[in-house]
Amino acid sequence: MSKPETPCQREVKPPGAGGQQHGEKRQVQAQAEKPKAPVISVEGKNIACTGQYPSILECLEGADVEVHYHCRDGFCGACRVILHRGQVIYPQGEPLAFVGEGEILTCCSLPVTDIQIELD
Numbered sequence: 008m009s010k011p012e013t014p015c016q017r018e019v020k021p022p023g024a025g026g027q028q029h030g031e032k033r034q035v036q037a038q039a040e041k042p043k044a045p046v047i048s049v050e051g052k053n054i055a056c057t058g059q060y061p062s063i064l065e066c067l068e069g070a071d072v073e074v075h076y077h078c079r080d081g082f083c084g085a086c087r088v089i090l091h092r093g094q095v096i097y098p099q100g101e102p103l104a105f106v107g108e109g110e111i112l113t114c115c116s117l118p119v120t121d122i123q124i125e126l127d
């Protein structure tokens with residue numbers, strides 16, 4: 008005679024039975040909701056700026072685009088480029104170097120939309 012099954016011994020299945028399908032559905036939903044990486048258009052190239060890069064400068068370097076720089080920290084202005092289209096943010100706060108109207112510093116900014124820039 009076997010022992011009666013207690014509530015703790017029962018296999019618990021997630022709601023909707025066949026938990027595997029439910030999990031797969033969630034995974035597909037998460038992929039569909041994942042925002043696409045902003046694209047940087049420069050010198051005829053379109054470069055996806057994925058989260059692995061901490062700045063536009065490093066994203067450009069990752070795509071073998073030659074960019075001027077010096078301090079890499081928002082102080083000198085050497086990485087200044089013209090922003091033709093799109094929006095960027097400065098995650099560490101506004102840089103100390105002068106940034107004119109329609110310009111950005113690539114070393115300390117990230118795109119929040121697709122952008123088009125022009126190098127010097």
Ligand code: FES
Nearest residue numbers: 077079084086114
């Ligand atoms: S490299 Fe100096 S401000 Fe960007």
